Amino acid sequence: MPFADPNLYDYWPYEDRPKIVWPDGKKLAFWIAPNIEYYEFQPPANAQRQPWPRGNPDIIGFSQRDYGNRVGHLRLMELLDKYSLRGSVSLNIALLDHHPEIIEDCVKRNWEFFSHGIYNTRYSYGMTEAEERAVLEDCIASVEKQTGQRIRGYLAPALTHTEDTIDLIAEYDFWYSCDLFQDDQPQPLKTKTGKLVSLPYSLEVNDVITYGSLSQSASRYADVLKRHFDQLLEEGEKSGTVMCIPLHAYLVSQPHRIRPFEEALKHITAHSDDVWFATGAEIAGYYRDNYWDQTVADIERRGLSTGGTGFSGQVTA
Amino acid sequence: MSSSYPDYPLRRYGNDHDRYDWSYSALRPKDGPGRLDVFIVVPLEFFPLTPSGKPFKHPGAMVTPYPDLRHFSTRDYGNRVGVFRILDALRDAGMRAVFPVNGMLLDRCQPLIERIAEAGHEIAAHGVSTDHIHFDGLSEADEAGYIDQTLELFSKKGLQPKTWMSPARNESYRTPDLLTKFGFDTCLDWEMDQVPVAMNTENGPLTCLPNHFELNDFNLLFTKRQSEDEWSDQLVESVNYLAAEAEAYGPRVMGFTLTPYIAGLPFRIHALRKTLAAIEKLNKVRVSVPSLIRSDWLQK
Numbered sequence: 001m002p003f004a005d006p007n008l009y010d011y012w013p014y015e016d017r018p019k020i021v022w023p024d025g026k027k028l029a030f031w032i033a034p035n036i037e038y039y040e041f042q043p044p045a046n047a048q049r050q051p052w053p054r055g056n057p058d059i060i061g062f063s064q065r066d067y068g069n070r071v072g073h074l075r076l077m078e079l080l081d082k083y084s085l086r087g088s089v090s091l092n093i094a095l096l097d098h099h100p101e102i103i104e105d106c107v108k109r110n111w112e113f114f115s116h117g118i119y120n121t122r123y124s125y126g127m128t129e130a131e132e133r134a135v136l137e138d139c140i141a142s143v144e145k146q147t148g149q150r151i152r153g154y155l156a157p158a159l160t161h162t163e164d165t166i167d168l169i170a171e172y173d174f175w176y177s178c179d180l181f182q183d184d185q186p187q188p189l190k191t192k193t194g195k196l197v198s199l200p201y202s203l204e205v206n207d208v209i210t211y212g213s214l215s216q217s218a219s220r221y222a223d224v225l226k227r228h229f230d231q232l233l234e235e236g237e238k239s240g241t242v243m244c245i246p247l248h249a250y251l252v253s254q255p256h257r258i259r260p261f262e263e264a265l266k267h268i269t270a271h272s273d274d275v276w277f278a279t280g281a282e283i284a285g286y287y288r289d290n291y292w293d294q295t296v297a298d299i300e301r302r303g304l305s306t307g308g309t310g311f312s313g314q315v316t317a
Numbered sequence: 318m319s320s321s322y323p324d325y326p327l328r329r330y331g332n333d334h335d336r337y338d339w340s341y342s343a344l345r346p347k348d349g350p351g352r353l354d355v356f357i358v359v360p361l362e363f364f365p366l367t368p369s370g371k372p373f374k375h376p377g378a379m380v381t382p383y384p385d386l387r388h389f390s391t392r393d394y395g396n397r398v399g400v401f402r403i404l405d406a407l408r409d410a411g412m413r414a415v416f417p418v419n420g421m422l423l424d425r426c427q428p429l430i431e432r433i434a435e436a437g438h439e440i441a442a443h444g445v446s447t448d449h450i451h452f453d454g455l456s457e458a459d460e461a462g463y464i465d466q467t468l469e470l471f472s473k474k475g476l477q478p479k480t481w482m483s484p485a486r487n488e489s490y491r492t493p494d495l496l497t498k499f500g501f502d503t504c505l506d507w508e509m510d511q512v513p514v515a516m517n518t519e520n521g522p523l524t525c526l527p528n529h530f531e532l533n534d535f536n537l538l539f540t541k542r543q544s545e546d547e548w549s550d551q552l553v554e555s556v557n558y559l560a561a562e563a564e565a566y567g568p569r570v571m572g573f574t575l576t577p578y579i580a581g582l583p584f585r586i587h588a589l590r591k592t593l594a595a596i597e598k599l600n601k602v603r604v605s606v607p608s609l610i611r612s613d614w615l616q617k
Contacts (some may be wrong), residue, residue, distance in 0.1 A: 003366060003367070003384070005366065006384060011393075011396075013395060013401065013432075014397055015428075015432065048382045049382065072427060115521045125382050159381070179386055179387075181390045181392075182394050182398075183385065183394065183398055204391070204582050204584075205584065214542050216544070225584075227584040227586075231402075231583035231584065235583075304428070311384075
């Protein structure tokens with residue numbers, strides 16, 4: 001029986017929340033998430049969604065994304081190096097097999113990896129619990145084997161989920177989910193086990209959204225990012241906020257876009273007195289250790305807890 | 318072409334309905350100098366993960382197969398975070414707005430509703446949810462049931478709204494009759510004039526205030542992909558133009574919408590503040606709420 005409300009988190013108004021202060025008194029936790037993805041040339045058919053809008057093979061679609069892997073990531077890595085920024089990689093795990101050279105370049109830079117499923121052309125719709133477990137186990141083991149890192153974050157491939165997804169990643173000791181976009185501050189998720197944080201991934205300033213869905217120009221993207229940052233920094237004075245820049249090298253590393261994009265990084269890194277430059281697991285870990293309990297208590301105190309866990313318990317609005 | 322092609326029983330002088338009287342602006346007496354009354358609409362909507370999509374997909378409703386956590390949570394962002402930025406911007410500009418609320422949100426967002434009421438904004442009824450669209454395919458009993466359910470949810474919170482906005486601003490042919498039957502006197506669905514229009518219903522008049530879809534933030538910023546600066550410029554231009562028209566011809570009314578999950582995003586707030594500051598500076602412009610605009614208009 002489908003649920004009208006996932007009940008994965010409680011309603012929690014942005015006003016009058018207990019204060020969050022990031023390490024060293026910083027007001028805004030900033031992280032940058034390059035999506036390093038593999039889109040299959042011959043993806044399996046899916047009844048609920050066609051991977052390539054033109055059908056297989058989609059030459060422009062495939063080769064544009066392959067351009068991101070062959071040319072784009074390096075441009076972005078060198079740009080982030082220039083501003084001493086470490087990426088938190090949203091990784092399609094199969095890329096470990098297809099293009100290990102890219103992974104080595106990330107490891108060299110001490111970047112973090114989190115799971116973005118196996119292929120971006122394979123969706124979670126209709127998966128059984130056992131299938132989903134197998135995917136998660138593959139993700140954890142494959143990254144650990146090749147990089148030594150235990151992944152702590154998750155963003156479902158192509159943002160596709162089942163009712164079990166969030167519970168399962170909590171059970172496998174993930175610390176953060178980028179799957180929910182309800183806030184500019186972290187919030188505990190209501191899972192059966194574990195301690196999973198909904199970490200703001202700032203989907204609305206994702207390059208796919210700004211260049212693609214909103215059809216904005218290269219210079220407009222820099223404006224959007226600067227304005228987004230300025231507003232969240234101002235609000236971070238009251239209580240610490242989080243901003244992410246989710247990126248796709250096949251878009252942002254296009255030659256007409258990467259220098260205008262650099263203007264945003266210049267602006268953001270000029271505020272280092274107030275900004276904590278961190279990775280996803282660093283922010284989620286700090287939040288779990290220092291602010292998790294405070295949030296749960298505040299929601300309880302304000303009578304906003306609906307009880308239960310995701311896709312169970314109270315289901316009405 | 319059939320021989321009946323040009324025939325229409327309502328082919329006649331005026332509109333092909335009796336909901337309101339035809340009135341040509343050129344034939345109205347000049348009544349200037351007058352004031353422009355602006356109303357700002359901030360809809361609070363609940364988007365279920367399981368929309369029926371009937372009779373059409375509500376703007377902003379789920380996009381991908383169940384469970385579309387992405388669109389559920391981005392819409393919810395508006396009611397949790399974005400709306401508070403809009404409330405702060407309104408407070409800083411000294412303005413009141415109207416908040417049409419889906420009945421199903423009243424419980425879920427109780428602290429927000431209290432904050433809106435304390436700040437003196439008007440709370441209007443906005444149907445049950447975005448999945449309760451009024452349309453002519455509903456039976457009269459079902460449609461009346463939607464309105465009754467909405468009012469019941471409001472009365473549980475001690476609220477008796479007299480202003481109504483339908484989900485997606487959609488109606489059946491009988492909606493206005495049902496609205497007055499249930500005690501509503503003001504409606505924000507229609508936009509056929511630059512002044513309030515008294516609609517004829519079975520239970521007395523229903524005042525319709527012009528709510529400009531062409532200035533709606535969802536329409537401009539999302540559907541038409543305009544920048545927040547272009548949006549802001551057009552809002553300020555509208556208010557300026559209508560203030561001049563009011564000066565020359567008599568009172569004018571206009572409404573525009575701030576959708577919390579659209580206008581309330583961090584990168585758009587500077588444009589909202591700029592817009593409200595520009596409107597606030599203008600003479601002979603009053604930002605008000607529908608109930609007050611209606612009662613002032615009727616006293617005229």
